[in-house]
Amino acid sequence: MRTGSPLTPPWRLPILVRVTSSPTPAAPPGRLFEPIDLRGLVVPNRIVLTAMVTRLSGEDGVVNAPIVERYARFAAGGAGLIVVEATAVHEARSGPLLRLGDDRFVPGHRALVDRVRDAGPSKVALQIIHFLKIARSGWRQTVDMLGAAELRGIVDAYAAAAARTRAAGYDAVELHMAHAYTLSSFLSRLNRRHDAYGGRSLEGRMRLATEVVLAVRRAVGDDYPVGVRFDGEECVKGGYGLAESTQIGLRMAQLGVDYLSISAGGKFEDAVPKPGEPLYPYTGYSGDRTMPAAQYPDGANVYLAAGIRSFLRAHGHATPVVAAGKVPTPALAERILRAGEADMIGLARALLADPDWPRKARRGHDDRIVRCVYGNVCKALDENFRQVRCVLWPKDAPHAPTAHPEDVDPPTWPTDGDLRAELRPGGQVALAWERAIDPFGVYGYQVFRRVNDGPFAHLTSMTARRHVDAFALAGNRYAYHVRAYDFAGLRSAPSRAVEVAVPEDYALGDGVDLGIGPVGGADGDRV
Ligand SMILES: Cc1cc2nc3c(=O)[nH]c(=O)nc-3n(C[C@H](O)[C@H](O)[C@H](O)COP(=O)(O)O)c2cc1C
Ligand code: SF4
Missing domain, CATH: 2.60.40.10 (Immunoglobulins)
Structure with a gap:
C-alpha cells in the first residue's frame, strides 16, 4: 500500500506501526539481538536509548504531542529499551522539562506509553530526577544546604514519582544518580556534608541514594524493574573514579537494582559560567565526557561499565550493566558485548541521528545507518533550552525522517559527483x-x-x-x-x-x- 507520493516529505510519512503478522527477519548471529530479562521484563534486544531530554515540553512539564511522536519514532526503529528523558519528581521550575510530581501528569505519560507500544517492539522506561536550585546570578544550591525535612521530601518524591511511573504503564523506572543532579551530588567525593549523609565516608555519601532505592522498591513492588544511572567516574578534580563507582555498583546490586546504566562526568564543578545564564553542567571537561564529541575515541566511556561489570561478576552479582558514550556502529556494540564489557549498549545521539539504527543493524544493513557526526549541535540546543533535534535531519522535520516504502534505489550522480x-x-x-x-x-x-x-x-x-x-x-x-x-x-x-x-x-x-x-x-x- 502506498503511504505517500515521492513528493511527500519523508518526515510527514506516518511513523510505521508494528505489523505483528509479518515474519521477523532472522536475528543475525551475535549478542546485540539476544533478549535480556530484567526482573521478568523481557527486553527484545540489547540496544537502550539512554535518556535524552528533548526540550519539547512547555514549562508546564506536561507530555505533549511532539514528545509522543518523538518517542514513537524511536520505537519504530526497534531499540530494545527506550528510557524516556529525565522527568522531575518535584515541582521546582527548570525551563522545558517533563514532570511527574503530581497525579495530574500521569495521563500524558500514559498516552506516550500507549503510542510507543503501538509503534514498535520497544519496552519503555522513565528516568526520574531530582535537582537542586540554580539561579542566573551563578548561585546554586549544594547538598550541604539541605535540612532533614528536605532529605525526607526527596525520598518521598522519588517514591511517589516511581509509583506514578508504574501507574502510567511504563515497563520500568530509572533513577537518575548521574551528572550534576541531587543524588549524584550526594554520591560525589565533593559532597561537603559532615553528617550521616556526608562526604567523610562512602557509606554516608550513599545513604540518600540507598534510602531512595528502598523507598522506590516499596512504592513499586517486588515485580517491577528499577534501574539506576550513575557516573562511573566524575571526571572532575577530586571526584570519584572506578575505585568508588565499583562500590556504588555493588551497593545497588545488593539492593536488588535490576540494571546499572553507567555514564560519566556532567558536573557543575568545572562548568563554564555564562553571564546571566544558569550554569549548564556539560560545558567543562566533565561535560565533554558525558557526551564525547568527535575528537574523543569511539567507546570513550566503555571502560567504566566494563570495570563495574567485572567487579560485580567477581563478587557474585549478575546485575546487567549498560555501557554508553559514542558507540557509533553495530560492529563496536557487538564487540563490547562479546568482550563481556557490558550487557546492553546505550545509544543516545546515534539514535537521534538515525532511530532506525537497530532495525538496520538487525538486517545487516549497517552501511545504511545515518551516522551521528558527534558535533554536539543537539547538546547546544539542550543547553539553550531549545528543542533538541539532529543537525542531519531536513530543516523543518520534527523528528528523523521515515523512508518511503517504495524507496529501494540509491541516489545517483548526474555525472561522476564532480568532486x-x-x-x-x-x-x-x-x-x-x-x-x-x-x-x-x-x-x-x-x-x-x-x-x-x-x-x-x-x-x-x-x-x-x-x-x-x-x-x-x-x-x-x-x-x-x-x-x-x-x-x-x-x-x-x-x-x-x-x-x-x-x-x-x-x-x-x-x-x-x-x-x-x-x-x-x-x-x-x-x-
Ligand atoms: C541532548 C542530550 C540530552 C541528554 N539528556 C539526558 C538525560 O535526560 N538523562 C541522562 O541520564 N542523560 C542524558 N544525556 C546523556 C545521554 O543519555 C548519553 O549518556 C550521552 O549522550 C552519551 O551517549 P551517546 O554517545 O550515545 O550520545 C543527554 C544527551 C544529550 C545529547
Ligand atoms: S546533532 Fe550532531 S551530535 Fe547530535 S545527534 Fe545529530 S549528528 Fe549527532
Whole structure:
C-alpha cells in the first residue's frame, strides 16, 4: 500500500506501526539481538536509548504531542529499551522539562506509553530526577544546604514519582544518580556534608541514594524493574573514579537494582559560567565526557561499565550493566558485548541521528545507518533550552525522517559527483560536489578520506554539498570521495576521487624540508 507520493516529505510519512503478522527477519548471529530479562521484563534486544531530554515540553512539564511522536519514532526503529528523558519528581521550575510530581501528569505519560507500544517492539522506561536550585546570578544550591525535612521530601518524591511511573504503564523506572543532579551530588567525593549523609565516608555519601532505592522498591513492588544511572567516574578534580563507582555498583546490586546504566562526568564543578545564564553542567571537561564529541575515541566511556561489570561478576552479582558514550556502529556494540564489557549498549545521539539504527543493524544493513557526526549541535540546543533535534535531519522535520516504502534505489550522480578540492592556506582542504539525484529525495552526503596509501574511512556526514577538512598536514596526500544517501539510507556509488598532495614546504615556508620524503602516488585527480 502506498503511504505517500515521492513528493511527500519523508518526515510527514506516518511513523510505521508494528505489523505483528509479518515474519521477523532472522536475528543475525551475535549478542546485540539476544533478549535480556530484567526482573521478568523481557527486553527484545540489547540496544537502550539512554535518556535524552528533548526540550519539547512547555514549562508546564506536561507530555505533549511532539514528545509522543518523538518517542514513537524511536520505537519504530526497534531499540530494545527506550528510557524516556529525565522527568522531575518535584515541582521546582527548570525551563522545558517533563514532570511527574503530581497525579495530574500521569495521563500524558500514559498516552506516550500507549503510542510507543503501538509503534514498535520497544519496552519503555522513565528516568526520574531530582535537582537542586540554580539561579542566573551563578548561585546554586549544594547538598550541604539541605535540612532533614528536605532529605525526607526527596525520598518521598522519588517514591511517589516511581509509583506514578508504574501507574502510567511504563515497563520500568530509572533513577537518575548521574551528572550534576541531587543524588549524584550526594554520591560525589565533593559532597561537603559532615553528617550521616556526608562526604567523610562512602557509606554516608550513599545513604540518600540507598534510602531512595528502598523507598522506590516499596512504592513499586517486588515485580517491577528499577534501574539506576550513575557516573562511573566524575571526571572532575577530586571526584570519584572506578575505585568508588565499583562500590556504588555493588551497593545497588545488593539492593536488588535490576540494571546499572553507567555514564560519566556532567558536573557543575568545572562548568563554564555564562553571564546571566544558569550554569549548564556539560560545558567543562566533565561535560565533554558525558557526551564525547568527535575528537574523543569511539567507546570513550566503555571502560567504566566494563570495570563495574567485572567487579560485580567477581563478587557474585549478575546485575546487567549498560555501557554508553559514542558507540557509533553495530560492529563496536557487538564487540563490547562479546568482550563481556557490558550487557546492553546505550545509544543516545546515534539514535537521534538515525532511530532506525537497530532495525538496520538487525538486517545487516549497517552501511545504511545515518551516522551521528558527534558535533554536539543537539547538546547546544539542550543547553539553550531549545528543542533538541539532529543537525542531519531536513530543516523543518520534527523528528528523523521515515523512508518511503517504495524507496529501494540509491541516489545517483548526474555525472561522476564532480568532486573538487582546493588546498587553502593554513592546511585546509575545501571540498565541493554536485547535487545527487533520487526520486524520493537525497537526505545527505558522506565524505570519505584516505591518508597517503591507507584505507578510505568515513570522515563526516552533512546535508550541505561542501566541506572543509582542516586536518591536512604538509608532506602528505589526502584522497577524498563522497557518497550521497537517501532517506532509506541507501548510498550512491562513490563520486570520483580527488587527491590533494600538500607540499612538504607548506608548513614552514619555502625551502623548509620536514624530512618526510616522497609519499608515493595514488589514483584519482591530483590537486
Ligand atoms: C541532548 C542530550 C540530552 C541528554 N539528556 C539526558 C538525560 O535526560 N538523562 C541522562 O541520564 N542523560 C542524558 N544525556 C546523556 C545521554 O543519555 C548519553 O549518556 C550521552 O549522550 C552519551 O551517549 P551517546 O554517545 O550515545 O550520545 C543527554 C544527551 C544529550 C545529547
Ligand atoms: S546533532 Fe550532531 S551530535 Fe547530535 S545527534 Fe545529530 S549528528 Fe549527532
